[in-house]
Amino acid sequence: MKRKAEDTIEEVPAKAVSEKDKEFNELIQSIENNTFVGNKITICGLGPEESRKEDALDDNKVIILANALKKNSNITNLDLGFNIIGDKGSITLATLNTIDELNLEGNNIKIEGAIALAKGNFKKLNLGINLISCNSQGEGTNDEKEELIEAFAHNKTLENLNLEGCYLEEEKHGEIIGKIIGRNTSIRTLILISNKLGDKILEHIGNNTILERLSLDGNNITDKGAEHMFQNYGLKEVDFGRESTLTEVGGKLLSGHSTLKFINLNNEGMTIEQLRELFPQEIIENNTENNDTNYVDLSGNINYDE
Numbered sequence: 001m002k003r004k005a006e007d008t009i010e011e012v013p014a015k016a017v018s019e020k021d022k023e024f025n026e027l028i029q030s031i032e033n034n035t036f037v038g039n040k041i042t043i044c045g046l047g048p049e050e051s052r053k054e055d056a057l058d059d060n061k062v063i064i065l066a067n068a069l070k071k072n073s074n075i076t077n078l079d080l081g082f083n084i085i086g087d088k089g090s091i092t093l094a095t096l097n098t099i100d101e102l103n104l105e106g107n108n109i110k111i112e113g114a115i116a117l118a119k120g121n122f123k124k125l126n127l128g129i130n131l132i133s134c135n136s137q138g139e140g141t142n143d144e145k146e147e148l149i150e151a152f153a154h155n156k157t158l159e160n161l162n163l164e165g166c167y168l169e170e171e172k173h174g175e176i177i178g179k180i181i182g183r184n185t186s187i188r189t190l191i192l193i194s195n196k197l198g199d200k201i202l203e204h205i206g207n208n209t210i211l212e213r214l215s216l217d218g219n220n221i222t223d224k225g226a227e228h229m230f231q232n233y234g235l236k237e238v239d240f241g242r243e244s245t246l247t248e249v250g251g252k253l254l255s256g257h258s259t260l261k262f263i264n265l266n267n268e269g270m271t272i273e274q275l276r277e278l279f280p281q282e283i284i285e286n287n288t289e290n291n292d293t294n295y296v297d298l299s300g301n302i303n304y305d306e
Contacts (some may be wrong), residue, residue, distance in 0.1 A: 024061065031068040031075065040077035041065075046085065056082070062089035066096060073098045081126070082106035085235035087113035094120040101241070105129055105162070111140040111148060118158075125202035128164035128191070133173050145176055161187050167193040170220075174200030182207045193241065194218040199225040206231030217241025226250030230257060239264040246270065255281045 018137065030036040043065075045056030057065075071077055078093075081103045085093075090113030093102065101124040104117070112133035117125060132148070133140050140148075152158075168177065175198050181190070182204020184246050190211060192201070197219040205211070205228055214235060221244040229235065230253040238260065240246060246254075246271045254263060255278040 001029065005098070011194045020252050024064075027178040028064060028068045031065075031072045034074065035161055036070055036072065036075065037266065039075055040079065041075055043083070045082045056084045057090075058084050059086050059089035066092045069096055070101070075099070077101040079103040080107070084108055086110070087116075088113070091116040093117065097100075097121050100124065102108040102126070105164075110134050110136065111144045115144070115148050117147060117156055121157045122153075124160040125158060126162040128168055132163070132166050133168060133176070139172065146286065149176055149179045149183070152180045152187075155184060156186050156275065158184075158186050158216045160189040160191075163195070164191050164192040168195040168197055170196060170198040170200055172289040174198055175203075176202045177201040180203050181211065184208070187211060189215075191215045192219060193239075196220075198222070201225075202228035205229055205235075208232060211235060213237045215239045215241075218243050220244060221246065223247055223250035223253070226253045229254070232257075233259055235260055237262040244269070248274050248278070251275065255279055283304055 001170065007110075010221060011280060027036075027041075027091070028159065031041075043057050057080060062080070062083075067088075069078075070296075078099050080103065084103065084105040085104060090109050091105075093099075093104075093112075095117040096102075097263060102120075102122050103126040104119070104186070106117055106130040107130055108128060109117075109130040109132060111132055111134060114127060114130070117127065118296075133145065135144060144162060152161075163177075168174075178201045179187045185208075188210060193215050195218060197216075199222055201219075202221070202225045209232075211232075211234060217239050218241055221240055223246060227250070228247055229238070236255070236259060238254075243304070246264075246265060251265070251270050251274065254260060254265075268279075293301060
């Protein structure tokens with residue numbers, strides 16, 4: 001009997017999984033028997049933190065799910081956001097070769113799991129709101145961090161990486177992200193919003209000609225970062241967001257960038273008049289009532305849904 005799906009998405013509430021194992025077993029059977037309809041599975045444990053343990057998917061269930069998925073190549077998109085998946089489950093998920101998109105936002109994944117996933121064959125990977133720089137004892141060791149860098153640096157399939165809100169700090173982790181950016185040759189979209197990173201992450205960006213979209217909202221990028229970015233030939237869209245402190249000096253560098261098509265600049269470091277002077281032929285739109293965000297569209301033809 002085929003399971004019903006809507007728009008190729010199978011919704012399995014985590015509450016149903018935990019309260020009725022029958023639902024989870026039916027899902028597993030449908031995957032193994034190739035009667036599952038659609039190419040995406042969503043098991044989201046989003047809910048109050050106090051009820052997360054009861055409602056969410058854990059490592060044991062994830063291992064069962066992963067083993068079933070190895071028998072079904074039709075499912076290519078797996079959304080397991082906001083569960084309680086840890087390193088054990090992540091290591092098993094990393095062995096899946098038929099999953100193109102994997103969302104693990106808001107789980108309990110630390111550096112061991114992140115290393116394993118970075119070695120996977122995913123095209124789109126969301127590790128947002130996970131302590132990927134920590135181990136079970138606290139901050140990851142230097143050897144673990146180096147292994148994380150190497151794993152991402154040598155990945156040849158990953159095109160979209162989301163590290164939003166991973167508690168990454170400039171002094172501890174800026175060099176790690178910088179090396180990943182400088183050495184990876186496949187990632188086209190990198191999301192780093194809501195961390196506490198700075199100019200270090202851009203020190204090696206001149207070596208990268210593949211990265212096209214970089215989202216930095218919530219980090220502090222200065223004119224020094226713009227100087228590093230000026231050495232890059234490939235970036236098309238950059239979101240500096242609300243925390244960056246770029247001034248007219250950095251703005252002049254960005255205005256001369258050879259490939260940038262869209263820039264989101266914070267208004268605190270530059271006035272709208274300065275922006276209009278730097279980008280006289282471009283579309284400049286103030287997008288908020290409080291005049292704190294300016295969008296500089298250097299092409300007039302950006303698809304914001306990509």
